[in-house]
Amino acid sequence: MTQRLLSGNEAIARGAYEAGVQVVTGYPGTPSSEILEVIAAQYGREIYAEWSANEKVAMDAAAGAAYSGRRTLVTTKQVGMNVLADALLYTVYTGAEAGLVVVTADDPGMFSSQNEQDNRWYARLGKIPLLEPADSQEAKDFVIAAFELAEQFDTPVLIRTTMRVSHSKSVVIEGARASVPEKVGPFVRNQTKYVCTAMWAKKRHPIVEQRLIDLADYADRASFNRVEPGDRALGIITSGVTYTYVKEVFPDASVLKLGMTFPLPKQMIRAFVDSVDQVLVVEELDPFLEEQVRAMGIPVIGKDLFPACDELLPDTLARLASEAGLIDAPASNPPNVEALPDLPPRTPVLCAGCPHRSTYYWLAKMKVPVAGDIGCYNLGCLPPFNAQHTMGCMGASIGVLHGMAIAGMPERAVATIGDSTFFHSGMPALANMVHNRGRGVSIIMDNGTTAMTGHQDHPGTSWSLHDSDAPHIAIEPLVRALGVKKVRSVNAFTMQEVKDGLDDCLAYDGPSVLLVQGLCVQISKPDAPSHLVDSAACIACGTCFRLGCPAIVKSSDVVEKTGRAKAEIDPIQCVGCDMCRQVCPASAICDPRQSQAGAR
Amino acid sequence: MNTTNFLVTGVGGQGTLLASDILAEVGMRAGFDAKKSDVLGLAIRGGSVSSHVRWGEKVASPVARTGEIDYLLAFEPLEALRGVPLLHKSSIILCNMQPIAPISVSSGEASYPPSDRIREILGRAGGAAYYIDAAQEAIRIGSVRVTNVLMLGAFSSLLDVDPAIWEDVILARVPEKHVDLNRTAFHTGRVLLGGDTR
Numbered sequence: 001m002t003q004r005l006l007s008g009n010e011a012i013a014r015g016a017y018e019a020g021v022q023v024v025t026g027y028p029g030t031p032s033s034e035i036l037e038v039i040a041a042q043y044g045r046e047i048y049a050e051w052s053a054n055e056k057v058a059m060d061a062a063a064g065a066a067y068s069g070r071r072t073l074v075t076t077k078q079v080g081m082n083v084l085a086d087a088l089l090y091t092v093y094t095g096a097e098a099g100l101v102v103v104t105a106d107d108p109g110m111f112s113s114q115n116e117q118d119n120r121w122y123a124r125l126g127k128i129p130l131l132e133p134a135d136s137q138e139a140k141d142f143v144i145a146a147f148e149l150a151e152q153f154d155t156p157v158l159i160r161t162t163m164r165v166s167h168s169k170s171v172v173i174e175g176a177r178a179s180v181p182e183k184v185g186p187f188v189r190n191q192t193k194y195v196c197t198a199m200w201a202k203k204r205h206p207i208v209e210q211r212l213i214d215l216a217d218y219a220d221r222a223s224f225n226r227v228e229p230g231d232r233a234l235g236i237i238t239s240g241v242t243y244t245y246v247k248e249v250f251p252d253a254s255v256l257k258l259g260m261t262f263p264l265p266k267q268m269i270r271a272f273v274d275s276v277d278q279v280l281v282v283e284e285l286d287p288f289l290e291e292q293v294r295a296m297g298i299p300v301i302g303k304d305l306f307p308a309c310d311e312l313l314p315d316t317l318a319r320l321a322s323e324a325g326l327i328d329a330p331a332s333n334p335p336n337v338e339a340l341p342d343l344p345p346r347t348p349v350l351c352a353g354c355p356h357r358s359t360y361y362w363l364a365k366m367k368v369p370v371a372g373d374i375g376c377y378n379l380g381c382l383p384p385f386n387a388q389h390t391m392g393c394m395g396a397s398i399g400v401l402h403g404m405a406i407a408g409m410p411e412r413a414v415a416t417i418g419d420s421t422f423f424h425s426g427m428p429a430l431a432n433m434v435h436n437r438g439r440g441v442s443i444i445m446d447n448g449t450t451a452m453t454g455h456q457d458h459p460g461t462s463w464s465l466h467d468s469d470a471p472h473i474a475i476e477p478l479v480r481a482l483g484v485k486k487v488r489s490v491n492a493f494t495m496q497e498v499k500d501g502l503d504d505c506l507a508y509d510g511p512s513v514l515l516v517q518g519l520c521v522q523i524s525k526p527d528a529p530s531h532l533v534d535s536a537a538c539i540a541c542g543t544c545f546r547l548g549c550p551a552i553v554k555s556s557d558v559v560e561k562t563g564r565a566k567a568e569i570d571p572i573q574c575v576g577c578d579m580c581r582q583v584c585p586a587s588a589i590c591d592p593r594q595s596q597a598g599a600r
Numbered sequence: 601m602n603t604t605n606f607l608v609t610g611v612g613g614q615g616t617l618l619a620s621d622i623l624a625e626v627g628m629r630a631g632f633d634a635k636k637s638d639v640l641g642l643a644i645r646g647g648s649v650s651s652h653v654r655w656g657e658k659v660a661s662p663v664a665r666t667g668e669i670d671y672l673l674a675f676e677p678l679e680a681l682r683g684v685p686l687l688h689k690s691s692i693i694l695c696n697m698q699p700i701a702p703i704s705v706s707s708g709e710a711s712y713p714p715s716d717r718i719r720e721i722l723g724r725a726g727g728a729a730y731y732i733d734a735a736q737e738a739i740r741i742g743s744v745r746v747t748n749v750l751m752l753g754a755f756s757s758l759l760d761v762d763p764a765i766w767e768d769v770i771l772a773r774v775p776e777k778h779v780d781l782n783r784t785a786f787h788t789g790r791v792l793l794g795g796d797t798r
Contacts, residue, residue: 005625005634030640111639135635135662168637168662169624247660314665333667335687335725341717343681344710346611346702348647384707545707550646553706565708 008165011136013038015143020178023065025058028453029077030112031166032105055080059087066096069184078106093204095154099147109311118285123262130262132240216263224259235276352551353575355492355518363387373397375418395425401440414441420450420458434483441505447520492518495582528576537588540564603656605664610675615748620651627655637662691726746785753789
């Protein structure tokens, strides 16, 4: 019996291994990405793992693998569920030949997401059983149980974590891997089950409805749900990581801890409610449990007290509960500090040596409208660039750019989209723009990886999770094949090339693509020497500061006439990308290699 | 529930997550229930990083409450200040004093609090505060890369856990060829704050 400290994501990976999962697919997204990475790294011999082009492709591939008789897991972050949902919902009607489980990692508090959507609603929408683990041990156990549930009821199962489950570590007891089928096939030809054409799907719908009734009955008996009896004055219904907060803040209360939150165990809830004087529903984000409990005719305190926004951390929970008189005010023993000085914020920045910097430098100068997308380059919306004016979801940029043109917006505008995001969902938008005679510059910023989520592969990279020499798709011929007539490829690290490419594409009256190529500095790890500022030559014009490079700092040396600080380069951070040398109008920045060559 | 609570803070790229992983595992190996929770966001791009680590007979929440942090282990002075509101009157602080200027400071929009002001605040905030220049010590013994192990060595002397457990947990995560250097770093750190090295 091995006991290890695992994150929720590591525990889900371990659960997949122990459950005998043989196929895992997904698209990277915080806070879900580590599940698939850990599976590939630690269990890659037993489990086929792939980063699919997007979440919908991942889900379709998972359906095909489960139809083929392999236990299959899909991983996504919360907003990826929106992409995946079309595929997930047909599997509700079809079921599968082996267990099919989807893990959605939600992000209350929006640490790395564009919204705070509560994916538990997908369980109700899709009529899918839903499990919510509270810690890593449950994360592992629930994955194993989910596969049993999926096969017992012939349904996909949804597991929903939140960032605090995914990225927290707690103790997990490990077990052995279940036996798995060695071979599969022949493929089951069961058309009335697996072809969702109306005449057959219509006959599947009553099966889905009956399954929900059976699942509700099962929920009342399932070990996922338990009552922890305590003080009868207050009974709390809760689920997920919020359960652990409840145990801290209300150590004496009676608790109904729900592990299966759809369909709900109604008999258990009624018995619990009857055993206590007052019922509290404590849940993060939406009143998902609360509305269902209220619909049973049970009055509860819920979102009238606890907010639907942000995390419901123990601090917030304790404060609101004590204000409502449910608990005594927490004891206070604050540190001996009257007031802290204003602390300078530490916002994320594009790395020193980032290839995206040149594009945003010029976009900021040109002041064109920029439809942005999801990736590190979204940092282009922050100072000093302020050069991104919309950003909504994966692949949105090119469609939004097209929308500006068809609305008759007179300004020339651009879209910025990364290589991985382009393969994810940018391609159909570009095809659409071509077909509908749209206009605008799609800037594809190809840094050779899915950088923001931790440098995963995509169809344009020469490696994959299971292949060091993967077939890969070059973007330039691809966009030409989509019918884009105006295509320019430029080197991200050559400032003038990027500028010329932008000017050229902006002047073109039709759909154009500017392909800006330069490897992510985190994977290219350049060994160029750091650049130097000749303080005597620096005129403190501030041009290099507009690159927003963390390695370029204000020196204590000031030009007397203007009072402005000269520039200085931090040799530890600078990787010698050379952009600052190229934009300096006073030739005050030098690459030490070139200046040595000049001296000789 | 009687728990010991730690806050580990720093800047993305400093190895603070690894340090908090080690701290949580040391707790487990020392016989406690242990949990930890990280807040990363876009930390890889140089943002603030913080982790809560909790040891106890039985730990429920992976996140501690305001006023519950018993130990602040800060890899960067400004990030130490950000952690102060979570402390209580007898919290113990260990801070690596080498500043890393955020872009808001290097671009001249904001100013970094002066070092003596930081010491004044940290010195008064809790029960005790210790300051070390871990990077300088690490360079002195061979490599700046062992800065965080040196920090952990110093921190370990503030806790009543067998140093052999610390050494085991740390060295298990280090490539074979760097084991000796990391062991030296751990003990150098330990001696800095007067811990025994056995």
